[in-house]
Amino acid sequence: MKILVCIKQVPDMESRFKPGAGGTWxxxxxxxxxxxxxxxxxxxxxxxxxxxLGEGSELTVLSIGPDRVGEAIKKALAMGCDRGVHIQDNAAAMKDPWQIAAIIAAYAKDKGYDLIFTGMQSQDRGSALVGVTVAEELGYACATTLVGFAYADGSVTGKRELEGGIKGVVKLATPALVTCQLGLNVPRYPTLPNIMKAKKKDIQAIPVAELLKEEPLAATVSFHPPAKKGGGIVLEGEVGALVDQLMGILKEKTAVLR
Known part of the structure; x- marks a missing residue:
């Protein structure tokens, strides 16, 4: 069985973000x-x-981006992937979901993958469009937001997270693509021996120009932080005095607004 998992390297969400010089990212x-x-x-x-599945199966991890994404690929290899594919693209952040999906589909179309895994969405753009678009491009069955997964006899049984905490169960024949949600499993930490083994695993580098033939369907016009809001006021003291103080503030604010 041939398996492909697609990953993205994103900034740590604890980072301090600011718009770049171009104002679009x-x-x-x-x-x-x-x-x-x-x-x-x-x-x-x-x-x-x-x-x-054991012997006879192969797991490839793919990522698109500049040289730094090699670290994310190496982590996936240390977690247990067999080989890596790095689609080299210094401008990956500026590509829309359609273009990213087109790159993945162009690579995968003649490889005969039985099953493709992606995350539900990326933490930086959050479009949740890439996985389903890849499935459409390849003509694969697709199930999204999986929180449960099982495979047997050429079929995937998935448990999906729906609105209101309801779980839906789906069954797909391969070839198929699934997108993965929080709670599906507990990702393992790469052990030191596996990290050392990962250094010897093959990472194929492919220039993005060899795969991308699609023009963007959407472009980022501007990128900016939320507008700053006024600070709050903390009132302290006895309830009666607080009521009078609050009424005074509200009257003052109302007068200003008028």
């Missing part, structure tokens, strides 16, 4: 980078399936 200097959280669940599920 954030300034990438001084940011810490990590594997997209949703993609960690995808990698873990793909590795579990690889372990379930």
């Amino acid at each position: 954030y300034d990438e200097s001084d940011l810490a980078w990590r594997m997209n959280e949703y993609d960690e669940f995808a990698v873990e599920q793909a590795v579990q399936l690889r372990e379930q």
